[in-house]
Structure formats: C-alpha cells, structure tokens
Amino acid sequence: MGKLKTERIHLSEHFNYGRLLRFVMPSVIMMVFISVYGIVDGFFVSNFAGAMPFAALNLIYPLIMILGSVGFMLGVGGNAVVSKVLGEKDDAHANRIFSMLVYVTAIVGVVLGLIGILIARPVAELFASFEENLSTAERKELVEYCVIYARIILIALPLFMLQNAFQGFFVTAEKARLGLYVTVAAGGANILLDALFVVGFNGGLVGAAIATALSQAIGGILPLFYFARKNDSLLRLGKCSFEGKVLLGVCFNGMSELMTNISMSVVTIFYNAQLMRLVGISGVSAYGIMMYLGFIFIAAFLGYSVGYAPIVGYDYGADNRAELKNIFIKSIVLTLITGIAMTLIAVVFAKPLSRIFTNGDKALLALTTRGLRLYALSFLLSGLNIFASSFFTALSNGLLSLLISFFRMFLCQIVAVLVLPILLGVDGIWLAAAAAELITLFLSVVLILWQRKRYGYL
Numbered sequence: 001m002g003k004l005k006t007e008r009i010h011l012s013e014h015f016n017y018g019r020l021l022r023f024v025m026p027s028v029i030m031m032v033f034i035s036v037y038g039i040v041d042g043f044f045v046s047n048f049a050g051a052m053p054f055a056a057l058n059l060i061y062p063l064i065m066i067l068g069s070v071g072f073m074l075g076v077g078g079n080a081v082v083s084k085v086l087g088e089k090d091d092a093h094a095n096r097i098f099s100m101l102v103y104v105t106a107i108v109g110v111v112l113g114l115i116g117i118l119i120a121r122p123v124a125e126l127f128a129s130f131e132e133n134l135s136t137a138e139r140k141e142l143v144e145y146c147v148i149y150a151r152i153i154l155i156a157l158p159l160f161m162l163q164n165a166f167q168g169f170f171v172t173a174e175k176a177r178l179g180l181y182v183t184v185a186a187g188g189a190n191i192l193l194d195a196l197f198v199v200g201f202n203g204g205l206v207g208a209a210i211a212t213a214l215s216q217a218i219g220g221i222l223p224l225f226y227f228a229r230k231n232d233s234l235l236r237l238g239k240c241s242f243e244g245k246v247l248l249g250v251c252f253n254g255m256s257e258l259m260t261n262i263s264m265s266v267v268t269i270f271y272n273a274q275l276m277r278l279v280g281i282s283g284v285s286a287y288g289i290m291m292y293l294g295f296i297f298i299a300a301f302l303g304y305s306v307g308y309a310p311i312v313g314y315d316y317g318a319d320n321r322a323e324l325k326n327i328f329i330k331s332i333v334l335t336l337i338t339g340i341a342m343t344l345i346a347v348v349f350a351k352p353l354s355r356i357f358t359n360g361d362k363a364l365l366a367l368t369t370r371g372l373r374l375y376a377l378s379f380l381l382s383g384l385n386i387f388a389s390s391f392f393t394a395l396s397n398g399l400l401s402l403l404i405s406f407f408r409m410f411l412c413q414i415v416a417v418l419v420l421p422i423l424l425g426v427d428g429i430w431l432a433a434a435a436a437e438l439i440t441l442f443l444s445v446v447l448i449l450w451q452r453k454r455y456g457y458l
Contacts, residue, residue, distance in 0.1 A: 009022060009023045009174070010174060011083065011086065011087070011172075011174065011234075011310055011311055011314040011315075012314065012318070014323060014326070015311065015323070015326060015327060015330070017330060017334075020308070020327070020330055020334075021334075023176065023307060023308075023311070024176075024303070024304050024306075024307025024308050025307070026171075026176035026177045026179065026180040026307070027167070027171055027176050027179070027180075027303045027304070027306040027307030028299075028300050028303035028304055028307060029180055029303070030167060030176075030179055030180045030183045030303060030306075031167070031299040031300070031302045031303030031306065032296060032299045032300055032303060033180075033183050033184060033187050034167075034183055034187065034299065035295040035296045035298075035299035036187065036296060039292035039293075039295065039296070040190055040191050040194050040211075041057060041190075041194065041208040041209075041211070041212055042054065042057060042058075042288065042289070042292050042357060043194075043292075043356065043357060044194045044195070044198040044199065044208055045057055045198065045204070045205055045208050046285075046289075046357045046358075046359055047357075047359050048198050048199055048204075049198065049204040049205050049208070050204075051281070051285065052138070052141060052142060052145060053145050053149075053204055053205040054285060054288070055142065055281050055284050055285055055288075056124075056142050056145030056146045056149060056205065057145075057149055057205065057208070057288075058272070058284055058285065058287070058288035058291075059124070059127045059128065059142070059146055059272065059284065060120070060123070060124055060127065060146035060147075060149055060150045061268075062127075062264075062266070062268045062269055063116065063119075063120065063123050063150060064116070064150060064153055064154065064157075065262075065264065066262050066266075067112045067113070067115070067116045067154070067157060068157060068160050068161055068164065069257070069258050069260075069262055070105075070108055070109075070112060070161060070258065071105055071109065071160065071161030071162065071163070071164035071165045072164050072165075072254070072257040072258065072260075073251060073254035073255060073257050073258035074101050074104065074105050074108075074161075074165050074250060074251070074254060075101075075105075075164055075165030075166070075167060075168045075169065075254070075257075076168055076253075076254045076256075076257040076306075076309070076390075076393060077249075077250040077251060077252070077253040077254020077255070077257070077393070077398065078097065078098070078101040078165070078168075078169070078250045078254065079168040079169060079171070079172050079309060079310055079313065080250075080253050080254075080309065080313045080393055080394050080395075080396050081097060081246065081249060081250050081253065081313075081396065082094050082097055082098050082101075082169070082172055082235070082313075083172045083309070083310040083311075083312075083313030083314045083317070083394075084313045084314070084316055084317035084396060085097065085317065086172070086234060086313075086314055086317065087313065087314040087315065087316065087317025087318040088317045088318070091234070094234070094235070095235055095236055095238060095240075096238075096239075096240040096241065096243075097240075097243065097246055097250075098169065098227075098235045098236075098237070099237050099238050099239070099240040100240040100241075100242060100243060100246070100247065101165065101247075101250065102162070102165065102169075102224075102227070102237055103240070104247065105158075105161050105162055105165045106158050106161075106162060108161070109157050109158025109159070109160070109161040109162065110157075110158050112157060112161075113154045113155065113156075113157035113158060116150065116154040116157065117150075117151050117154050117155070120146070120147045120150040120151050120154070121143070121147050123150075124142075124143045124146035124147050124150070125143050127146065127269065127272070128142045128143050128146070134281070145205055148205065148206060148209070149205050149206075149208070149209045152206065152209035152210060152213055153209050153212060153213055155213060156212075156213035156214075156216045156217055156220075158220070159216045159217045159219070159220030159221065160216045160219075160220065161220075162219075162220035162221075162223070162224070163186065163216055163219035163220045163223075166179065166182070166219075166220070166223040167179060167183070167306055168306050168309065168310070169223075169227075169235060170182075170223070171306055171307055171309075171310050172234065172235065172310040172313075173227075173233035173234045173235040174233060174234055175233045176307065178226070178233075179223075182218075182219060182222050182223060183219065185218055185219075185222065186215045186216065186218040186219035186222075187215065189214065189215045189218050190211055190212055190214075190215035193210070193211035193214055193215060194207070194208055194211040194212075196211070197210055197211050198211070224237070249396075252398045252399075253393060253396055253397075253398035253401075254393065254398065255398055255401075255402045256389050256390075256392075256393055256398060256401035256402040256404065256405035256406075257393070257405070259402055259405045259406055259409065259410065260389075260405045260408075260409050263405070263406070263409035263410035263413070264409055266410065266414075267409065267410065267413045267414060267417065268287075268291070270413075270414055270417050270418070271287050271417055271429060271432075272284050272287065274417055274418070274421055274429055275287055275426075275429060278421065278425065278426050278429070279367070279426060282361075282363065282364050282367060283367070283426070285364060285368075286364060286367045286368040286371055287371070287429075289354060289357040289358070289368050289372075290368065290371055290372050290375050290430075292357065293346070293353050293354075293372060294375065297342045297345075297346060297376075297379055298379075298382060298386070300338060300342070300383075301335065301338070301339075301382065301383040301386045301387070302386065304331070304334070304335070304338075304383075304387070305386055305387065305390035308327060308331060308394075309390055309393065309394040310394075311323075311327055312324065312327055312391065312394035312395060313394045313395075313396070315327070316394070316395050316396070316455070321455070321456030321457070324455060324456060324457045325456065325457050325458065327457075328391070328457040328458065331387055331391075332384070332387070335383040335384055335387050336383075336384070338383055339379055339380050339381065339382070339383040339384065340380065342376075342379040342383075343376050343377065343379045343380050346372060346373070346375075346376030346379060347373050347376050350369045350370075350372040350373045350376070351365070351369045353372065354368040354369045354372055367426075370427075370430070371426075371429075371430040372430075374427060374430035374431050374434070375430045375431075375433055375434070377431070377434040378433035378434040378436075378437045380434075380437075381434070381437035381438060381440075381441050382408075382433075382437050384441060384444060385404060385408050385437055385440045385441060385444050388404055388444035388447065388448060389401045389404040389405050389408070389444075391448075391457075392404070392447070392451075395455055397451070400447050400451065403443070403447070404440065404443060404444055404447065407436075407439070407440045407443050408436060408437065408440040409436075412435070412436035412437075412439045412440055413432055413433060413436040415436075416428075416431075416432035416433075416435040416436050417429055417432040420432050420435065
C-alpha cells in the first residue's frame, strides 16, 4: 500500500478517481499554499502596520497582478503545448519549447518590472483619486505607501513570473510533488520573513514587501537549478532556438489565464470605486479581506486545473479520446462536490475567518462577514467555469478558453458590479461575482456541448 502511494504516476496511464486525485493533489495543495502565503502580507500589515498601509496594499495589488499574469499565460499556454508534443512522442522538441519559454519568461519579467516601477506612482495616484473622503494629506500618504510597496515587489517580478510558470511545468514533468516542496519552501520563507521584518523589526508595509520579494526569489530560482541539471523528469532546461510561431501559439492559448488575471485586477478597481462611493475605505478593506479568503477557496479549483491539464494535453496529442472522456466526467463530478463543500464552509465560518484580518474592528467584522456569506455563493459555480476554460486551454483551443474567461472575469462582473448596487445597495456588490458565474455557466455549457464531437470527451 505504501508503494502505491509513492509510485510515480505517468501522463500515459488510465486514471481512476484515486489515481487522478493522487496526481492532481500536489498541485491543489501547492495552489492553496500559494494563496495562503499570498495573504500573509495582508494579515501582518492589517494587524501590525495599520489601516492605511493595508488599504494601500489592496489598492496597488491589481497593478502587480496585471504585470505578473504574463507568467501565468506563458506557463499555462506553454504546458498545453509541451504536454501535447510529449504525447506525440517528440521529447526533444518538447524540451526545446520548454527551455525557450523559461528564457522568454525571465526576459519579459525584467522588462515588465522596469515598466511597473516607472508607472507605479501615476497608477497609485489614479487609484487613490477614487477615494473622495480622504484629505489631501491622507491621499498623499496612501499614494506613498502604494508606490513603495509596488516598487519593492516589482524588483522581483522576473522571479515571480518564473515561479508562476514553473508551477505547471513541474506537473508536466511528472514532478508535481517536487513543485509542491518548492512552493512550501517559498511560502514558509515568506511567513517567517514577514514575522521578522514586520513584527520583529517593525518594518510595516516595507518589511512585508521585502519578505514577499525574497520568498519569490526562492520560488523562481530553485526550479532553475533543478531543470538545468540532469534529472529524471520529462523536462530539462538546455539549448534552444527561438520559435516565434510556437511562442505566438503559446501566448494565444494561454490568453485566457492572462485575461483572468488582468480582468480580476481591473474588476477589483471597479469594486473598490463602488465601495469607496457607498461605504468608504472600510469597504475597500472588507473587499480585500474577502479576496484574500476567496483566493484560498478558488485556489483549489486552480490547482486542480494545473494538475489535470497536462493529462488532457498528453491524451489529446496521443489521440486517446476514451481517456479524454474519462478525465472530463471525473473532473465534473469532483468539481461539483468541491464547490458545494467550499460554499458551505465559507458561509458557516464567515465570521471567524473574517476576524483574522479585522483586528478588533467590530464594524469592519460585521461588514466583511455579511459580504463573505453573499460572495461565497459564487463558489458553487466558479469551479465549473474555471474547469471549462482550462479544459479548452489544455486542448489548445485558446479562443474558447479566452471567451469563457472574458465573460466570467470581465464583462459579466463589471456589468454586475455596476448594476446590482443600484438595486441592492452594498449587497449588490457582494453578489456580483455569483451573478457573473451564473451567466457564464450558460456559456460554458453551450461551448462544451458544441465541441463534444470534435474532441470526443462526451
């Protein structure tokens, strides 16, 4: 029995529920852990630095995520291509594509990091202008907090992007457990460094930013050493030539993940603007807390997508339609069960979860608790939409994946967050995500049924 749990599972195998769960679980744990240590800054800043630095962190974070999401695009889009080529039994070409994508990610990360550092101040001033209730001095203080946090984090942007890209490549290399270990190392370092710099050295927001940047260095550099040397995985970093056509295909195929992250950041700006108008800066803090908690729940769906996608890509490349159908059906069942469980957990434990970040502020606790219970309704459906989008990405159909992501994360949410508050007030803001997921689900079902004969998954 012990041997069964530790044996290496190959992409070419038939997956029952047990084998599928063992294969994807490291990716699920990895993404959940990333989301947990991703909110560590928020926990330490909100409890040990104060309300203004916490609001600044939430205001400027969309800029960081927009820039860093290019790493998700190259990683997810690249994994679909690399796993498909592996399924076609062309290992040498798969490794050349993998190597090219790693080098491109690092170079693009440097360029985007420099751009982000230059535009941090005007972007921060734009975001802060939405808050009409702040005095001139308070708005200036908010902007300064935003700028210093962003610039420190963006110095490590190339490593952050590499960390994002390697998450999926570890799975494709059949080394998902090793990817989990790297993530735990980076996350553990972030937690310890936050405690040291924010609490021990009283570094406030600056200390939190330094801690995060250093932990991202661990997540980005350790995989480079592993893949650069001789190893027993399916992938190895080495010499390559630039393949522009392949890179364009990777970018297009991963565009849905880029759209998801950019849309999330843009939509956050709309949420913050509405909350500042209706509630004030406490509304921004409440929404920030819900996003932190929501990241943990959604991370399970994202982790599953990272875990199963190389299987789909491999079987698609090998033209194994029976296994595609097997993975599709089992994934729907697992996603539905997980969505129901997550919604119940979020609703029942909304108050104690919110209390972690509210630092004794009873008004903020009440606002966040009610908001989280309404926002949690989106977990019922979000997993299905995330699965539909990632499934088409794994099949190298970036267009349909992008369409689902655009509707889910951008069009529907912006319309909902602008319209529902007119009808329901602040509750309309909290319900906007659930409304967007419901509308998107209709689109996902239509696209899945439309494409079932082409790919043979139904």
